[in-house]
Amino acid sequence: MKSLHNSLIDTEPPLEKTLPTGPYKSITRESEADLLLFVPRNEIGRTIDDLTGRYGYSHLAVDCGEIDVPSGRRVMIESTVVPGVHYAFLEEYGDRPFVRIPLQNTGMDVQQFCACIHAKVGDHFDDLEVITLGILDNPARQICSDVATVCLPEEMRAQIIRCHDGTVLHPLSVARHEMVGLRQRLFVSPNGYAEFFSVPRGKSIHAPDQLVEPHIQESSQEELIPRIWKLSDAAATSAWKLIRRRSV
Numbered sequence: 001m002k003s004l005h006n007s008l009i010d011t012e013p014p015l016e017k018t019l020p021t022g023p024y025k026s027i028t029r030e031s032e033a034d035l036l037l038f039v040p041r042n043e044i045g046r047t048i049d050d051l052t053g054r055y056g057y058s059h060l061a062v063d064c065g066e067i068d069v070p071s072g073r074r075v076m077i078e079s080t081v082v083p084g085v086h087y088a089f090l091e092e093y094g095d096r097p098f099v100r101i102p103l104q105n106t107g108m109d110v111q112q113f114c115a116c117i118h119a120k121v122g123d124h125f126d127d128l129e130v131i132t133l134g135i136l137d138n139p140a141r142q143i144c145s146d147v148a149t150v151c152l153p154e155e156m157r158a159q160i161i162r163c164h165d166g167t168v169l170h171p172l173s174v175a176r177h178e179m180v181g182l183r184q185r186l187f188v189s190p191n192g193y194a195e196f197f198s199v200p201r202g203k204s205i206h207a208p209d210q211l212v213e214p215h216i217q218e219s220s221q222e223e224l225i226p227r228i229w230k231l232s233d234a235a236a237t238s239a240w241k242l243i244r245r246r247s248v
Helices: 002-008 043-051 110-120 127-132 154-165 190-196 224-247
Strands: 024-026 034-038 059-068 073-080 084-089 098-102 174-177 185-188
Touching: 034 190, 059 084, 059 110, 059 190, 073 110, 154 174, 154 185, 154 190, 185 190
Parallel strands: none
Antiparallel strands: 024 059, 034 059, 034 098, 059 073, 073 084, 174 185
């Protein structure tokens, strides 16, 4: 199982070896919630990027504007294999480039969003969800991007689905699964979020903590040429995965 984790998780090893101990407090007067999207830093990250649309991102965390009181340092919330959903120092990955997307600028209720994120702290990492892209899901376990997805308002989830239906988002960056009598299961990769919020591609991000203003995709149908490319890329990637699986 450890080798499986190492092939799917782009978080090890962290530069910061210790975790904040808390308690935590907000340092902003108004509610804030920033989505943090990290670019790949190794072969694992590049594989995650390749398998989810090639937009240039492979890990996600959330910053609700808090500090660790004992140290006075900024913190974020993320999900990794060990210890699951937890607080980590903002500088955990050193110089690894990442973008900061202020969700409060989209008009969403970020106070409710962060309350949901906080409720997930302590949940275990979801091994099966990684393997199945959300087909098999334990609500008490979370992967990195799912921490944010399960807390999104319904109207934003619906817009993501519309963009996915119209291939505005790469077919491999989002996965949806109908569950009889239950809320539709939605898996959004870090690449899916980046494309949905019109973030620059990861290859153009060369420093940590780059502020990017979110612009939600409004179109329900991608233009023809980009649509053909995305569908072709999805087909080629799926074929490659099948060949790799059979060769193992």
